[in-house]
Amino acid sequence: MFELEGIFSAVGDFLASFLGAPLLQIVSIIAVAGVVIGFLMVLALFLVWWERKLSADFQVRIGPMRTGPHGVLQTIADALKLLQKEDIVPLTADKKVFFWAPVICFVTCFLAYICMPFGKGLIVRDLNIGILYIVAITTFTVISLLMAGWASNNKYSLLGGMRSAAQIISYEVPLSLSLLGAVMLAQSLSMVTIVQGQGGSFLHWYIWRQPLGFLLYVTAATAEVNRTPFDIPEAEQELVAGYNIEYSGMKFAMFFLAEFINMFTVCAIAATLFLGGWNPPFEFLSFIPSWVWFLGKSLFLVFILMWFRWTYPRLRVDQLMAFAWKFLLPLAFLNIIVTGFLIYLFE
């Protein structure tokens, strides 16, 4: 068994053996934050590399090959390069807002992981409003994008920031509503309870009872993290790069890594709410540790998002908005009504 829960509690006991109670609290908070942030940073580096390799594979290319075996260290090299680069601030930029925008973007993308169940007992804090908290905290991304777009004092970044804010706000509605179906089935907002409600075989996963909700969520989530076919905010042909045009060096790296962490966040939420979280698909497979299942399911959904990206062309702005308000939103409401009706009927 390679359940990490035991390892973490052992480390906690070891620390508790020589640290006082108040000190232990501070040390454990810092340690947990360090572990989660470290894991997410490695994950983001991996995802950047994976996206590049996967896109290469889809396009019958090779992708990064030089740095390390099959180029696995390429993202680290890129990050080091970005660290060394000159930090350029435009002359007419709003300096303070320009500085704070990437910081807020980078920090908030980690906040969602406070109540993300990585595995059995492997959760930072099981809030009883879990999923609502995640939905609420991710709205800060919009503010950081607006700040970045506005502070750069560049028409392209302003347009990109506005577009991405409009898009994220629009798609937030069907996104939250599509999550409600699973919440209604679990009768709880807590992520742990939702995962436990899907225990047993894979037939208990909520995707079978919420197929429409799952599809709506994946669609809205693709838009929420600004990925193709909904990457209007970063439409290279019109906007060069969207809200982050004027950013260079480490600030750009922060936006970039935050983007990939956000992508993993929405996929992890989908895996938790619809694909059974850390539950194995069959009982006899439970010898594989739970965090492996969680990571596997999340990365599978990440793969699907990348697959989307290299398949579909970009939508226009009006199509995008019409799709959210005229198609996704009514379907999300329909999903809630039908779910409620069926729950009332059968339980």
Added chain:
Amino acid sequence: MFDLAFYILAVLILGSALMVVTLRNIFHCALFLVLCMFSIAGIYILLEAEFIAAVQVLIYVGAVTILMIFAVMLTHQLTGKTIRQVNDQPIAALFIISSLLVLTLLALSKTTWEVASSSGVSPSATELGRALMTVYVLPFEVVSVVLLVALVGAIVISRGD
């Protein structure tokens, strides 16, 4: 620990609220409003009302202030302009504010406050939802009708026929 958190949040709320009304760049004002709303959510968390805190962030940070920022950014005359935060009627304002202060203080001192017992309304999401759907279902529905009317009204006005 609790007190420390409270004081930090209080300073944040008051400081950012002060910034909202004194800063001359309206975009900065909107950003400090975001900080203010977020700190208020922190106060809710200290009061163990997580649901209210999450909704506070979702509605006020995620929707209301973003709407305001949008309005600021879309209004060409406002972006990048510094605005005056005072008008030329300090005496009238002083009179109104001081009378308001006196009224509030009077009301506060005259009221006998009922101290809520700890087993009052539980602020958890389940209890809240149950209460809204059973005891307070009529006000709840009235509020949603009001919102619907506001939505329809906004569409009617913006169509401009």
Added chain:
Amino acid sequence: MRAARQVWSGVYNLVLGLVTVFKHLGHKAITLQYPDERMPMFERSRGVVVLLSDPETGKLNCTACMVCARICPVYAIDLERSEEPDPETKKRYPVKFEIDNTTCAFCGLCEEACNFDAIKLTGKYEFSVYDQKTLLYDRDFLQELGRDVPYEKKKKPLPKAKAAPKADPTSPKPEEPASPKPEESPEESPGEDKPEA
């Protein structure tokens, strides 16, 4: 009904796109890892210009007749003829033969104009250097580059007698590509006529 059909066709096409893209996963890459792997260049590709040598004697084929230098549209060839012919081959040779690769347009006119199989464009295409001056290739370097370049002796060796081309009855009149001989390509014919001109 029509809407349902539209939705179905939309979903079908979306899935079709996904399947098409997925089929390329794991496909062998068609690109090359450039510095490690190189695409074999085609026989007639026009890259760097080299000077060819006689494989038996190891001497340059060039007789410094100046045809190439004269035909070069960008004056990339700087050529100086020897005063005395080489004692072994009884031919004159270039004492100086420089090709400026910064101006060379790789048009291949020099190769076509040459009567002695002395100059050829090869498949080599990598010119990156740190100093622009090193792109001025001199005679020995060009000879070294052309040392292993295979070439067909398409052109006849220098006729012994000056009147030899005139005596050749099969040689067509200049600029008559309409009636080339079956064995010879039209490019060769002017090559035979030029020495007498």
